[in-house]
Amino acid sequence: xxxxxxxxxxxxxxxxxxxxxxxxxxxxxxxxxxxxxxxxxxxxxxxxxxxxxxxxxxxxxxxxxxxxxxxxxxxxxxxxxxxxxxxxxxxxxxxxxxxxxxxxxxxxxxxxxxxxxxxxxxxxxxxxxxxx
Amino acid sequence: xxxxxxxxxxxxxxxxxxxxxxxxxxxxxxxxxxxxxxxxxxxxxxxxxxxxxxxxxxxxxxxxxxxxxxxxxxxxxxxxxxxxxxxxxxxxxxxxxxxxxxxxxxxxxxxxxxxxxxxxxxxxxxxxxxxx
Numbered sequence: 001x002x003x004x005x006x007x008x009x010x011x012x013x014x015x016x017x018x019x020x021x022x023x024x025x026x027x028x029x030x031x032x033x034x035x036x037x038x039x040x041x042x043x044x045x046x047x048x049x050x051x052x053x054x055x056x057x058x059x060x061x062x063x064x065x066x067x068x069x070x071x072x073x074x075x076x077x078x079x080x081x082x083x084x085x086x087x088x089x090x091x092x093x094x095x096x097x098x099x100x101x102x103x104x105x106x107x108x109x110x111x112x113x114x115x116x117x118x119x120x121x122x123x124x125x126x127x128x129x130x131x132x
Numbered sequence: 133x134x135x136x137x138x139x140x141x142x143x144x145x146x147x148x149x150x151x152x153x154x155x156x157x158x159x160x161x162x163x164x165x166x167x168x169x170x171x172x173x174x175x176x177x178x179x180x181x182x183x184x185x186x187x188x189x190x191x192x193x194x195x196x197x198x199x200x201x202x203x204x205x206x207x208x209x210x211x212x213x214x215x216x217x218x219x220x221x222x223x224x225x226x227x228x229x230x231x232x233x234x235x236x237x238x239x240x241x242x243x244x245x246x247x248x249x250x251x252x253x254x255x256x257x258x259x260x261x262x263x264x
Contacts, residue, residue: 009241009242009243010242010243011242011243011244027211027213028209028211028213028218030162030173030207030209032164032171032172032173033171034166034170034171037224037256038166038203038204038205038224039164039165039166039171039203039204039205039224040164040205040222041162041164041173041205041207041222042220042222043207043209043211043218043220045213045216071170071171072170072171073170073171073172073173075162075173075175077160077162077175079159079160079175081159081160081177084177084241086160086175088174088175090172090173090174092169092170092171109141109216109262110141110142110143110262111141111142111143112143124169130241130242
């Protein structure tokens with residue numbers, strides 16, 4: 001029986017305002033959904049439009065096939081692996097495909113067209129910080 | 133109608149061996165599951181035991197209450213927000229609570245006991261790299 005390394009870092013809940021600030025400052029996060037192959041997370045760059053999370057994808061990829069009008073989460077975090085410190089934010093909501101791409105321009109990183117705009121309308125947000 | 137920024141970065145599928153190398157080198161990732169409140173992702177530090185992913189948690193938290201003997205994913209990534217490059221790996225499998233904590237010591241970062249060892253037995257792994 002091994003004894004786990006003792007830890008001294010405190011885990012605290014974030015205020016809602018802090019969660020929004022961190023999500024706004026993050027450049028990428030993960031779209032999380034329950035697909036036909038089980039729980040799935042995909043790293044994407046995103047942008048906020050008010051409190052909606054926007055991201056671009058292709059209509060024929062797994063996001064395009066699996067997330068329209070469904071319950072999803074958007075997760076962002078930042079970890080310092082040396083200090084054992086960091087934060088994470090989890091937004092829950094409903095994903096809609098938005099065909100009015102004029103709302104907010106979302107930058108496209110990979111080559112190829114990403115004509116699908118996914119809008120997540122939030123229902124809750126929470127986050128935690130691990131203090132160094 | 134805004135025109136999305138043209139992108140020149142190529143997205144390529146990773147070989148399985150590359151996925152394992154990246155997951156082994158990563159210090160943290162996200163446990164992903166479908167809980168009673170919907171799709172959920174939680175940032176955790178992990179360790180590999182062969183091809184099983186191990187992590188520690190508390191028996192009374194959401195992981196302890198929601199993921200035993202269920203379909204989960206474990207996701208890790210690394211993104212360079214300036215170069216618009218990076219990689220992501222998604223492992224799918226089944227989570228089991230492992231009461232034989234002697235298997236592999238998994239470091240505990242936050243203070244407090246994390247007596248629950250979660251073992252993910254993989255069923256598939258895949259990954260992608262966005263080239264700069």
